[in-house]
Amino acid sequence: MPWFIATFSLFLPGCQSLKQKRAALSPLLSRLKRYNLSVIEAAHQDSWQTAELQVAKLGQNRAQLDRDLAQLITLIESDFRDITLTEVKHEFYI
Numbered sequence: 001m002p003w004f005i006a007t008f009s010l011f012l013p014g015c016q017s018l019k020q021k022r023a024a025l026s027p028l029l030s031r032l033k034r035y036n037l038s039v040i041e042a043a044h045q046d047s048w049q050t051a052e053l054q055v056a057k058l059g060q061n062r063a064q065l066d067r068d069l070a071q072l073i074t075l076i077e078s079d080f081r082d083i084t085l086t087e088v089k090h091e092f093y094i
Helices: 018-033 062-079
Strands: 003-011 038-043 050-058 084-093
Touching: 003 062, 018 038, 018 050, 018 062, 050 062, 062 084
Parallel strands: none
Antiparallel strands: 003 050, 003 084, 038 050
16 A cells, blocks of 8 residues: 655745744644544654644555645645745656
């Protein structure tokens, strides 16, 4: 069964503290978990304005996983205007 791991590098320009960063990331993390994903904040936990999320998803086939990844990128870019997606790295495993 295929799966992927994606790393999303994020920039949060309006955050001036870790508390503001957590408040900005919380709705995104909640929304991502609704897509039946595993999500963690993988790096930059002590940085106010940057975050790195890693997402893992298991799927039926590679085409579905490609669509799911594209949907996640669109979700972040369109629904979370206060968060800038700066880089996406992904690996597929079959």
